[in-house]
Amino acid sequence: MSGDTGDMGLRERKKQRMYQAISEAAIGLFLEKGFDKVSVAEVAAAAEISKPTLFRYFPTKEDLVLHRFADHEDEAARVVAGRGEGVTPLAALRAHFLDGLERRDPVTGLNDHPAVLAFHRLLYGTPSLVARAYGYQERSEKILAGALGEGAGARLAAGQIVAVQRILAMENWRRIAEGESADEVWRDAVDAAELGFRQLESGLGALGYFEGQ
Structure with missing residues (x-):
């Protein structure tokens, strides 16, 4: 065996x-x-x-x-599933995203290495690749929804979380593509991430979705 x-x-x-x-x-x-x-x-x-x-x-x-993104499809779900006792899904995802910014993880958009910039230009500059990337995003949402629970609430929450992370990453990449360094963008990127997750917590928390999780 x-x-x-x-x-x-x-x-x-x-x-x-x-x-x-x-x-x-x-x-x-x-x-x-x-x-x-x-x-x-x-x-x-x-x-x-x-x-x-x-x-x-x-x-x-x-x-x-897009194979480079394959390992990241279930990343958010893994973070939620592996969170510590008493840690909410949003708190775990917020900490993970902030850690990614600190490490200059390319997935956060906060990476100015020439090879990473070239890859992002290829990706976002090719319409068929952008369209195909939405399929990866949809699968990421579906997997995350499964980790959050069942029903429409989980699906809506997953969609909002994935959308916020995508927007944060795109803004970081846009600024770096326009000539700023990762170090120059970092502080604003952290502030934007904090704001994004506060808004998620306010919106989803008001619905009582994460109560008791």
Whole structure:
């Protein structure tokens, strides 16, 4: 039994490495030539695999880029599920977002590394990628709603939380894209995050949604 488990773990690690290798090869080409000027065949050739193999890993060309967000789809839900006793979901998510700002996590938009800026320009400058990103956002909302509870209340709360975090990240990225450094934006980013989560707490708390959680 333990041998089967080890084999499954090895296969999963190899699969994840393949995902990573294909995605990085694709992003390199997209950054060099532009998303719309690179064919799937070119990506397959760069990754040294066939087109059918590539499509087994990535159903669409856009997924080659958005794979970088795959690990973040359930991040908010994991934060809620792993919070300490007596800590509300919003308090846990607020602390996690503020920690991300402190660490300059690219997901918060507060990162001025040239490679991160180039990736964000690729993402937000390509309409088909922006449209596809909404699918990832919807899945993130659905997973978070499951962690918050059941019913319309959980779905509405998850939607508002994910929207606030997206808006905060986009504003941080916009300012950095216009030439400010992450250090220059940081203080305002923290203040905006504090305001955003206070508004969430006020709105959702007024509905009694997080009482007793």
